[in-house]
Amino acid sequence: MNNASFHVLSLIPKDRLLVGNPMIPEWMKIAYWDDVNPLLGDQLSKFQAVLGGGTPIPYEVLSATSLEMIQLVSAGYDRIDREAVVEKGLVVCNNPGANAPAVAEHMLMMLLYFARRAGEAQAMVYNGQFSNARMDLMGPRLRNLSEMTIGIIGLGAIGQCFAELVRPFGSKILYYSRTRNASVEEKLGLLYSELDAIVQVADAVAVALPLTEQSYQLFDARLFALMKPTAILINVGRGGVVDHQALANALVTKQIYAAGLDVFDPEPLPPDHPLLLVDDEVRQRMLLSPHLAGLTQCAWATMIQNAIDNLVRHAIDQRPQHVLSFVNESTTTTHQIV
Ligand SMILES: NC(=O)C1=CN([C@@H]2O[C@H](COP(=O)(O)OP(=O)(O)OC[C@H]3O[C@@H](n4cnc5c(N)ncnc54)[C@H](OP(=O)(O)O)[C@@H]3O)[C@@H](O)[C@H]2O)C=CC1
Numbered sequence: 375m376n377n378a379s380f381h382v383l384s385l386i387p388k389d390r391l392l393v394g395n396p397m398i399p400e401w402m403k404i405a406y407w408d409d410v411n412p413l414l415g416d417q418l419s420k421f422q423a424v425l426g427g428g429t430p431i432p433y434e435v436l437s438a439t440s441l442e443m444i445q446l447v448s449a450g451y452d453r454i455d456r457e458a459v460v461e462k463g464l465v466v467c468n469n470p471g472a473n474a475p476a477v478a479e480h481m482l483m484m485l486l487y488f489a490r491r492a493g494e495a496q497a498m499v500y501n502g503q504f505s506n507a508r509m510d511l512m513g514p515r516l517r518n519l520s521e522m523t524i525g526i527i528g529l530g531a532i533g534q535c536f537a538e539l540v541r542p543f544g545s546k547i548l549y550y551s552r553t554r555n556a557s558v559e560e561k562l563g564l565l566y567s568e569l570d571a572i573v574q575v576a577d578a579v580a581v582a583l584p585l586t587e588q589s590y591q592l593f594d595a596r597l598f599a600l601m602k603p604t605a606i607l608i609n610v611g612r613g614g615v616v617d618h619q620a621l622a623n624a625l626v627t628k629q630i631y632a633a634g635l636d637v638f639d640p641e642p643l644p645p646d647h648p649l650l651l652v653d654d655e656v657r658q659r660m661l662l663s664p665h666l667a668g669l670t671q672c673a674w675a676t677m678i679q680n681a682i683d684n685l686v687r688h689a690i691d692q693r694p695q696h697v698l699s700f701v702n703e704s705t706t707t708t709h710q711i712v
């Protein structure tokens with residue numbers, strides 16, 4: 375620590391950082407980044423750490439002479455400029471798990487919404503088709519979760535929380551993830567399978583993958599062609615994991631039934647994005663949220679507190695938690711996620 379003070383530049387605005395009253399020690403001096411009047415050159419030289427969110431960290435900030443550490447409030451770290459942090463020898467920490475229960479609840483909300491055809495049902499009520507709706511909406515798309523096979527893609531913190539939430543409903547749960555997890559399989563009664571095999575049988579495919587070179591547009595036209603016409607796709611990982619044009623085509627042609635999306639590529643969605651150009655009938659089979667799944671009051675408070683705690687650890691020369699290694703894993707930074 376420099377002169378008994380530890381200087382942090384926060385890319386999280388003050389009114390958001392102080393929500394939930396995180397315990398910030400007096401010796402931790404926090405300044406707030408302002409896009410309109412950005413700090414430059416020497417003004418950056420005192421900062422030992424940056425507290426970041428989902429936005430890219432400006433290169434001049436990464437070049438600040440005293441900078442040692444980047445602490446993210448988020449679990450995702452796909453916006454980090456890997457080359458720059460390796461070149462500057464910076465410690466980078468993410469914040470996995472803090473918002474996983476909130477994201478899993480959001481996934482459950484989306485799953486139930488489509489299992490009960492809520493978008494179409496409400497549209498029919500508003501359109502004066504109340505009686506028709508009852509007969510028209512019955513069939514293989516109106517389901518109890520107990521009669522559904524759910525495929526979870528990415529069995530990390532979020533995937534596991536989601537499995538725990540779904541399990542009591544009695545669904546059959548399959549999963550695919552980079553590393554097979556026998557103890558979670560046993561504890562939650564999950565069945566491991568390959569990705570192609572899962573998408574062919576699943577009534578709902580729930581994706582909670584990080585965006586990496588391996589996962590970029592993993593969900594493409596080929597996978598959608600394998601899915602059932604009654605299938606639901608849910609994506610909370612990162613938008614770049616799904617080819618959005620192929621998804622829009624699959625929804626329009628009814629190759630798949632529905633899609634619940636919290637994340638997009640790019641964010642925010644431009645008005646001419648293929649997912650926004652679909653007609654009302656298709657919109658009733660889509661549920662879009664603006665990257666909100668992990669931002670509940672309690673999740674955000676935990677995210678901020680964990681991030682501050684980790685900055686403190688680093689400042690007092692304890693090893694921080696969740697230090698990322700960029701040596702063995704490739705994470706793409708070429709796609710825009712805010
Ligand atoms: N919408 C939102 O608000 C939020 C979105 N997220 C996003 O969700 C992602 C996942 O979060 P979280 O569950 O906390 O992260 P975790 O790191 O706990 O889990 C990610 C899982 O995905 C697996 N995985 C990674 N790459 C692949 C691949 N190419 N194929 C198959 N499996 C793979 C990992 O395997 P392994 O065990 O081998 O590492 C791990 O099990 C985050 O990276 C972030 O992008 C996170 C929080 C909030």
Ligand SMILES: O=C(O)C(=O)CO
Nearest residue numbers: 447448449450473668
């Ligand atoms: O934690 C993350 O990665 C998020 O996307 C939070 O919004």
